[in-house]
Amino acid sequence: MLAMKNVSKIFKTDLVETHALRDFNLEVNEGEFVAVTGPSGSGKTTFLNIAGLLEGFTQGDYFLDGVNISNVSDNKSAAIRNEKIGFIFQGFNLISDLNLAENVEVPLRYRGFNAKERQRRVIEALEQVGLAARMKHLPSQLSGGQQQRVAIARALAGKPRFLLADEPTGNLDSLMARQVMALLENINQAGTTIIMVTHDGDLARRAQRNIQIVDGQVCDFSLYQGQDLSATKEAHQQVNIANKPVAV
């Protein structure tokens, strides 16, 4: 469903060039639940942003559903985000002036659904996260865990086939985190492909597949299964040394 081939992303600022991703290769199949871990600053968010078409990249090819979308127009990428992809962010990012129903409705508006269809889907999505009763509440009236569930409902309302979550539990306590994780697992079981970045090793282990990003490159654990791990460790260190940001 998703394939990145030799993708590189270089952030240029006045002083430094940062290689956030370099020769990044990854394939994710339909229905997978992929947990992404890695040290801070290794490029996890950058990868998710590129996967979600929120950001362009410097080199390489990105195929989504077999289509190369390396150079799509803004209109087209907005439509792809809207129809195929759901986002969940660490900071929830609900729109504070809009109540829960209106927040969940936002992607449906851009999708051009009629009022009836919108309402049906909003209620369905909010029921799925157990917050239908509080539809008219403002985000500020909810706890963090509840807000994140609304954000999940918003991501689900458009029935995307592909869910990208960047540390969805990062701002939640462990109980809340487990609830949200359970919700994501249910969603995955219903057929949605999920890529989730997390720092929580326990949660990561619950996912069907784990990948680690280290200094802009993938270390897919599934590839190493049954292998001598000391070699991997050495490889990591070498990558680490090679990929330090370089001053220009």
Next chain:
Amino acid sequence: MFFYYMDLGWRSIKKTPYLSLLMVLAISIGIGITITTFNVYQQMNTNPAGERSTQLFAVQLMSQGKDTWPDINAQITYQDAMNLRQSTIPTRQIAMYKTGAAVQTGDANFQPMLENIRATDSDFFDLFSVPFIYGAPWDKSIDVDAAYQVVIDADLNQRLFKGENSVGRELYLNQMPYQVVGVIADWHQSPKYYDLNNGPFSDPESIYVPLSLAPIEEFESWGNNQSWNTENIRNYQEGLHSETHWLQYWVELESEQQVQDYQAWLQAYVKQQQGLGRFERDDARGEVSDVQAWLDFNKVVPEDNKILVGLSVLFLVVCLVNMLGLLLAKFLKRAPEVGVRRAIGASRLQIFAQYMIEVAMIGAAGGVFGLLWAWMALSLLTSRFKLGEALTQLDLSMWIFAPMIAIVSTLLAGMYPAWRICRTQPSIYLKSQ
């Protein structure tokens, strides 16, 4: 989507009520001032003669003596008016001037009132296309053999005869009985191009009498007079033969040929008068001007007024630049929200549209308030400076024009802020709250 954006715009406006009010106020004051000056300009700048404009000509004669002013006169003398009638070239021609008299009816209880009168020829009404409700102009023969007949306007007819068909009825001017032969409809030319010497935006006269009565009834001129000669005028008859300019003269010329013929005739007339010892200047001549040229000659639109319109547009621009700054600050604050919208499927164009619609709503409100300011300013001008209703009436077109320029100009001001915000890179605002 339009209504969704309207809803979002309205929420956003409500969220920062004072800022929004400030913006509406800024734009409305700019629009108000622009509309006020432009309205006055437009009222001054219209040519009410319409398609007749190129067939009607004001006649001017440079009849003054040596060592006098070098400009051609806007009005002519009574003796020239009588002489010009001899030409058979114009399709129609009339002389006229403004006067006035005390009006009474046969009813002894009726309070006499002072009314403005226009003394003119019967062709006045056809020449200027004056519409009649009842009756018709007096007969052409009366322009030569005076008779006590009048045409009155609908308003006076209402006051004197309760609006009934008054043809054949009597009224008294300076205690002399006159027979009503016609009632004209409400006829208000603005500018009053047929007599620009007596206030281009003054109201029309309510009574029209045959000019042929002037020597008999000795109607005084109530308009502006000019004279270059220091004559000692002892009575009305001497005034008629003096060099005082106090009449307006109009001819109707339907073709280019007719115009040329008439111009030639005028030059011949000037020559003839020079032979009699009048028209002493070397550059003595006669001229005809069609309505537009006549309006220009009389500087109905003063230069100041054009400058004023320019200044007020400049002021509007200043208001808009201010607004641009306020909008930019306001919109950029919303970047995180825009980041979310972009992430969940809004294209740049959709974000741009959303913010442009918010701007248009502010513009529309500014336009409505601007119209209100303009209306208030014009009422104030009317009451303070007695400018005459014609000039300070808010033109109907302004009701569409004002909101339109308000919206268009705010959209122009909002374009840059909306463009900036729609270029928001979503990923930057999504990392943390």
